[in-house]
Amino acid sequence: MSIEKIILVGGGGHCKSVIDVIESEGKYEIAGIIDVKEKIGSDILGYKIIATDDQLSDLVKQFRNFHITLGHIKSNAVRVKLFNDLKSKGAHFPVIKSPTAHVSKHTDCGQGTIIMHYAVVNAGTVIGENCIINSRALIEHDAVIANHVHISTGAIINGDCRVCQNVFVGSGSVISNCICIIDDCIIGAGSVVIKDILKAGTYVGNPVSIKK
Numbered sequence: 001m002s003i004e005k006i007i008l009v010g011g012g013g014h015c016k017s018v019i020d021v022i023e024s025e026g027k028y029e030i031a032g033i034i035d036v037k038e039k040i041g042s043d044i045l046g047y048k049i050i051a052t053d054d055q056l057s058d059l060v061k062q063f064r065n066f067h068i069t070l071g072h073i074k075s076n077a078v079r080v081k082l083f084n085d086l087k088s089k090g091a092h093f094p095v096i097k098s099p100t101a102h103v104s105k106h107t108d109c110g111q112g113t114i115i116m117h118y119a120v121v122n123a124g125t126v127i128g129e130n131c132i133i134n135s136r137a138l139i140e141h142d143a144v145i146a147n148h149v150h151i152s153t154g155a156i157i158n159g160d161c162r163v164c165q166n167v168f169v170g171s172g173s174v175i176s177n178c179i180c181i182i183d184d185c186i187i188g189a190g191s192v193v194i195k196d197i198l199k200a201g202t203y204v205g206n207p208v209s210i211k212k
């Protein structure tokens, strides 16, 4: 029986980690990667770069499944644009889950989201669309993660937190329980958030303060 094909959009470092998760999950065959014109014909971990994002309309006619593999640290604007463009053209975005991740059956996960190796997503959580729950991240009970959020490697989002749209939470950060982080914030690596963040900006430190 043949498995469904998937197209990856963005051929950088994050793409390599996603490839590893997709290969481990074994549900999809990677049919190609989208990147810039100059890279067409080259390959990433054995998968060819086959087209640019100018060709997305044609690709949606040929392929059903897509995943945005562009990374997200300071800005996710291109990630969001590509996701919305493809969605409006009828692309399907499966949820991708590493077999080493624990994703509670009592969680709700939006389309296009990836749960990477050894992440834990506990009961009562809600995760939005086009999110990255990176390797070893922990999303504790009843936390709500909105669309287009990246919870980086080893970050901890404790119970009842609310992380709003487009937020980036850096590697190893800890968000205390019942905290709200408003849209469009960047939380630097290794930061500790103990109070609500209600103004968009970049926050670093323990406890965090806004970066000037």
Ligand SMILES: CC(C)(COP(=O)(O)OP(=O)(O)OC[C@H]1O[C@@H](n2cnc3c(N)ncnc32)[C@H](O)[C@@H]1OP(=O)(O)O)[C@@H](O)C(=O)NCCC(=O)NCCS
Binding pocket: 073, 074, 134, 152, 153, 169, 170, 171, 172, 186, 187, 188, 189, 190, 191, 202, 203, 204, 205, 211
């Ligand atoms: C917050 C961040 C985005 C800021 O990047 P930047 O704008 O390029 O900032 P700079 O490196 O120029 O640093 C500017 C200042 O902020 C401080 N700073 C930056 N990141 C910091 C952090 N995470 N914690 C504490 N201080 C930090 C720097 O020490 C520097 O201070 P100085 O002006 O007194 O020398 C980046 O440092 C960061 O933490 N990125 C996350 C990396 C990560 O988690 N990747 C995971 C991928 S899965």
